[in-house]
Amino acid sequence: MDAAVQSSHRNTFLYAAGIIGLSxxxxxxxxxLRDFVNPAWxxxxxxxxxxxxxSLIVRGRxxxxxxxxxxxxxxxxxxxHQNVIAALPSIGLNLALAAAFGVTLRPGSTALLVRxxxxxxxxxxxxxxxxxxxxxxxxxTLLFIAMAATSLVLIIYAPYEWWSLFVNVLTWPLFGVMFVxxxxxxxxxxxxxxxxxxxxxxxxxxxxxxxxxxxxxQ
Numbered sequence: 001m002d003a004a005v006q007s008s009h010r011n012t013f014l015y016a017a018g019i020i021g022l023s024x025x026x027x028x029x030x031x032x033l034r035d036f037v038n039p040a041w042x043x044x045x046x047x048x049x050x051x052x053x054x055s056l057i058v059r060g061r062x063x064x065x066x067x068x069x070x071x072x073x074x075x076x077x078x079x080x081h082q083n084v085i086a087a088l089p090s091i092g093l094n095l096a097l098a099a100a101f102g103v104t105l106r107p108g109s110t111a112l113l114v115r116x117x118x119x120x121x122x123x124x125x126x127x128x129x130x131x132x133x134x135x136x137x138x139x140x141t142l143l144f145i146a147m148a149a150t151s152l153v154l155i156i157y158a159p160y161e162w163w164s165l166f167v168n169v170l171t172w173p174l175f176g177v178m179f180v181x182x183x184x185x186x187x188x189x190x191x192x193x194x195x196x197x198x199x200x201x202x203x204x205x206x207x208x209x210x211x212x213x214x215x216x217x218q
Contacts (some may be wrong), residue, residue, distance in 0.1 A: 012203040020172045027168035031161060039160055040086040043168075044074040047089070087155035090167045091148045098144035103138050111137040119211055120204040124194040132193060136182060140155060141179060148169065 026046055030039035047070045055063035070089070077085045104112040111134040117125045154163035179198035186193055196204070 012199060012206055015206070016202065017170075021167045022174060027164045034161075038083075039164065040077055040083040041074065043164065044070055044077060044086055048074060074161070083160050084155050086160075087151050087163060087167070090151045090171075094144045094148035094151065098141050098148065101144065103139040105134070105138055105141065113137045113140075117203055118207045119208050121194070121196075124196075126193075129191075129193050132190060133187065139182075140178075147174075 025041050029039075029046060030042040033039070033042050048067060050064040051063060052071055053073065055067050073085055077083070088173060101112050102116070104110060110118075111130075113133040113136050113196070114130050117129070117133060153165055154166055176198070179201065183196070183198050183201075187195060
C-alpha cells in the first residue's frame with residue numbers, strides 16, 4: 001500500500017471518528033443536562049454551535065444555510081414544545097440519501113455505487129461487479145428509508161432518549177455493520193469479486209465526493 005493510499009485511509013478514519021464522536025456527544029451531553037433543559041433543545045443548540053464553528057472554518061454557503069436551518073428548528077421547538085421537530089434533520093438526511101441512491105436505480109441510469117467504482121477503481125469494474133453494486137445501491141436505499149421511518153416512529157411513540165440513542169449513537173454502528181456485513185457476504189458468496197475493505201470503500205466515497213466538487217471549486 002503506497003503512502004497516498006495510507007494517508008487517504010488515515011484521513012478517512014479520522015474523519016469518521018470525528019463524526020462519531022460529535023454524534024455521540026449530541027446524545028450524551030443533552031442527557032447529562034436533562035434536569036436543567038429539555039434534551040431536544042440542548043441537542044439542537046449544540047448542532048447550531050457545531051454548524052457555526054464549521055461555517056467559520058469552511059466559509060461555505062452550505063454551512064451557513066445549515067446554521068440557519070438548525071437555528072430555525074431550535075426556535076420552532078422552543079415555541080411549539082414539539083420534540084418531533086428535533087427529528088426533522090435525521091429524517092430529512094436519511095430521505096435525501098435514499099433519494100440520492102434510489103434515483104440512480106432508474107432504468108438506463110448508472111447506479112451510484114457503480115459510478116463511484118468507475119471514478120475510483122475502473123480497472124476492477126467487471127459486468128458481474130457492476131450488477132452486484134447495483135444490488136448494493138438498492139440495499140443502501142432501503143436502509144436509509146428504514147432509518148428515516150425508525151426515527152419518525154421513535155420520536156412519536158417512544159421516550160425522547162430512545163430516539164436520541166438510536167439516531168445519535170446507534171446509527172453509526174449500524175452503518176458499520178452494513179459495511180462489514182456486505183464485505184463478509186461478498187468474500188464468502190462472491191470471492192471472485194474485488195476485495196475492497198470497508199475502510200477502502202468509505203475512502204472511495206470521500207474521494208468520489210471530492211472529484212465531483214473539484215470542477216465547481218475552480
